[in-house]
Amino acid sequence: MTSSSAELDSLLQHYASQPDLRAGIDLEADNLHRYAEQLCLIQLTDGDRFDLVDPLAVEDLSAFGRFVEHATIWMHGADFDMTLLRREFGVLPAMVLDTQIAARLLGVRQFSYANLVNQFFDVELPKGSQKANWGQRPLPEKMLAYAVNDVRYLLPLAAKLEDALREKNRYDWFIESCRAAMARIEARDGVREDPWRIQGAGKLDRKGLCYLFHLWTWRDREAAEWDRPPFMVARNKDLITWCRELAAGRTPQLTRNIRGSRLERFRAAVEAAAQTPAEQWPKRRKGGGRRWESEQEARYDELAKARDAAAEDLDLDPAVLAPRAVLESLVWEDAPNEDLLLPWQRELLGL
Template sequence: MIQTSQGLAEYLDNCQGDFRGLDTEADSLHRYHEKLCLLQFTDGENHALIDPLAIEDLSPLTKFLETASIWMHGADYDIVMMRRDLEVVPPVIWDTQIAARLLGVRQFGYANLVQHYLDIELSKASQKADWSQRPLTEKMEQYAINDVRYLKPMAEIMIASLKEKGRYEWFVESCDNAREKVLERPQSKEDPWRISGSGKMNPKGLAYLRALWYWRDTEAAEWDRPSFMVCGNKQLIAWVNQVLKGQTPELPKHFRSQRRKNFFKAITEVQELPDNKLPQRKKAGPKRIKDDGFDDRVNALMEKRDAVAAELDIDSSLIIARAVIESLAANEVEPAEVLMKWQVELLGL
């Protein structure tokens, strides 16, 4: 466990070879204000746990990552965490999950891949642990180190297989594309209260949902627990529907009195809102114009995709998603705007 800036600098300076692997752990399952709690690092031979909660100056790591090529698994969330908490994302990220999918592996979780490629069974006992706790238990340390311990041997097998199958260039392009897509996402979501199930609600229902969403968010923040620990999204929708029917929502018995009071206060405030203050449904985009050949073009491209996927023995959605097929069939986009080069070539577009 590295807990000082000096120790971090010495470790990074002494890394051997050109392989670098990284994983991260956060406390999102246990805290409202989630934070980066642990980084696991490896050069393929020497593995280390880096403690960002103890190290005041992480600049040796951030400077290193500015120019690094890093191997990770399922890097999407890790990229989000690094951008937010470290303010740096490595320029090159090789992802074993992407490699596995391009090789036709259907179960591509990290433990699945370690079992598949190395015949080693990993424990999942600390998967939902609170990584902000200190000291870490021996079991948690072992779990964390295992998340990078096997990256190098798996990567070597995968690269050899990708090159043998002529898919290595696909892998390079796919990793770069995946990294860019994460970085293109806005860091904060507009109207986060517009959750699944809200699309058909009238303005009054949307107002209740918005109020209860922010009620839950405030409760979770004050408690410093994830919002799902207050209640789930489905429960919010159910309460809104009850209120719209003139019913009084029945709250869980474990809710403290102040939480109940705040809940009904939020509902009352909505009841007093004038119509011009109610949120509106989101306007649908322009309706897709389907000419007589639209369905034929969709079906032809679907058949082409499925045939290519079957021949390559990979998931067809890796080649092209149905939504993209429909956009192409409607002439709304050009192939190069929505597909990678290798996908365009496979589909003959």
């Protein structure tokens, strides 16, 4: 385990000496165990060796940021790891190639890393550490072995996927898709607008949204003080259910962990929402509950039919060509953003 700046510098000299400056990387964080997640482990491979870096022990990680900024990095399901890299180091790799994107473009329906390793190498990876607390020290041997396995097959898998993509003439689609994934991460400013508008909020009326704003704020403060993820205080679906009940004038059935002083603060949040004048209730977002006209339904059906036919011909999940939300935006928006679809997707859909 690399645990000092000097050791990290020496390790990165090896990786920087690779002819094509490529590496496989995976990251572990403690987002399931703390309010403010931290980077807890870095796994690297060049295909022949597997290295673990302890970010909690290394005094200065900046050398790692400088390395990835100029490297081509293979990852699996890279969105979370790219977000973590950008937050920790302020940069993304020169190029991120994602084995999950590659697998989906090949028509693979079960595309978790473990499923792909099993499919391509007939190896069943042990489970059990994915949701473990990576912030604990020392890390148990079981977790260290799990961490190494997360990159052991990454570059051999990448090679097989690249060959298959080129054989099917889909490698250009893959590069476009990976660049688009990187661009989405770069476009995020780190601050989500109205983070309290969680999944299910669109089904609440304005009064329910008012309760949601106050209860989400209550939950966030409880989680921060406790230093635990918000879902440990209350799950999103519970917040939505409680807000629906409160907006209807009913008393919600709370979970057992809402008691004592936490219950008192919950009741204060409910009272603050109840006392909010109706004109100050949050507005529902545009598009919620919109009514489809026959012309829009016909256009959507036309697009969906073209997508499904192309997907069947290519043996792809239709969502790979165009998710439902994208088709709806193409139908509803007067001047839909061209970035909704990549060039290869537009070509296949005849747009």
